[in-house]
Amino acid sequence: MGIRENLDTVKRRMEEACKSCQRETSEVKLIAVSKTKPLADLEEAYTYGCRDFGENKVQELVDKYEALPKDIRWHMIGHLQRNKVKYIVDKVFLIHSVDSLRLAQEIEKEAAKKNVTVNILVEVNVAGEESKFGSTVEEACILVSGIARLPHIRVKGLMTIAPYVTDAEENRRYFAKLKQIYVDIIHKNIDNVFMEELSMGMTGDYEVAITEGATCVRVGTGIFGERKYTVI
Numbered sequence: 004m005g006i007r008e009n010l011d012t013v014k015r016r017m018e019e020a021c022k023s024c025q026r027e028t029s030e031v032k033l034i035a036v037s038k039t040k041p042l043a044d045l046e047e048a049y050t051y052g053c054r055d056f057g058e059n060k061v062q063e064l065v066d067k068y069e070a071l072p073k074d075i076r077w078h079m080i081g082h083l084q085r086n087k088v089k090y091i092v093d094k095v096f097l098i099h100s101v102d103s104l105r106l107a108q109e110i111e112k113e114a115a116k117k118n119v120t121v122n123i124l125v126e127v128n129v130a131g132e133e134s135k136f137g138s139t140v141e142e143a144c145i146l147v148s149g150i151a152r153l154p155h156i157r158v159k160g161l162m163t164i165a166p167y168v169t170d171a172e173e174n175r176r177y178f179a180k181l182k183q184i185y186v187d188i189i190h191k192n193i194d195n196v197f198m199e200e201l202s203m204g205m206t207g208d209y210e211v212a213i214t215e216g217a218t219c220v221r222v223g224t225g226i227f228g229e230r231k232y233t234v235i
């Protein structure tokens with residue numbers, strides 16, 4: 004199966020998931036997760052209309068940014084080290100993976116230098132997996148309030164990476180939990196917080212995430228096929 008057929012399938016399944024819960028198709032954006040994939044694959048997806056791409060490594064994002072059309076919206080979805088923030092603040096459309104005040108402060112510093120405002124999501128480790136980054140459920144709201152004080156950052160919502168499971172239904176409770184935290188934060192009416200995006204759902208569970216309120220799903224394998232990681 005090629006990228007075109009895969010994209011058609013993912014979009015059709017997204018539409019069906021939206022229909023099943025009376026949501027408009029336009030409420031859910033598809034981010035094509037292109038990490039490890041060659042430029043040719045991204046160019047192909049671009050021809051079929053993809054404008055949102057997700058990457059998890061700074062160097063790879065920058066290289067692809069330089070090589071591809073400038074109307075692409077780049078999403079940083081992987082763990083971000085503070086010393087690499089400076090390379091991407093003026094290139095990314097949205098950073099999904101902000102999980103500490105220290106990282107946010109670094110983003111603030113670099114954004115101020117370049118005179119840009121950076122849109123971010125706060126990553127929450129809803130399932131509490133030890134191997135994962137992200138704020139705890141308990142600290143999420145405090146972290147959002149702290150980051151909201153930084154003038155060159157706009158908090159746009161929340162993100163989570165659910166556990167790897169064979170039955171996507173097992174993740175429903177985590178998506179529902181993230182939505183609940185999101186609604187709780189909206190009710191707190193914090194200045195400079197714009198809760199608009201819930202980034203949740205990947206190839207294995209995006210339909211469940213949509214029925215629990217996802218506004219963007221991050222799909223890699225479902226579009227580009229399996230990733231091959233080479234050990235250097």
Ligand SMILES: *Cc1c(COP(=O)(O)O)cnc(C)c1O
Pocket residue numbers: 036038059080081164205206207221222223224225
């Ligand atoms: C790799 C990755 C994805 C995409 O995963 P697939 O299972 O290939 O769809 C989504 N989100 C994050 C944060 C990722 O690192």
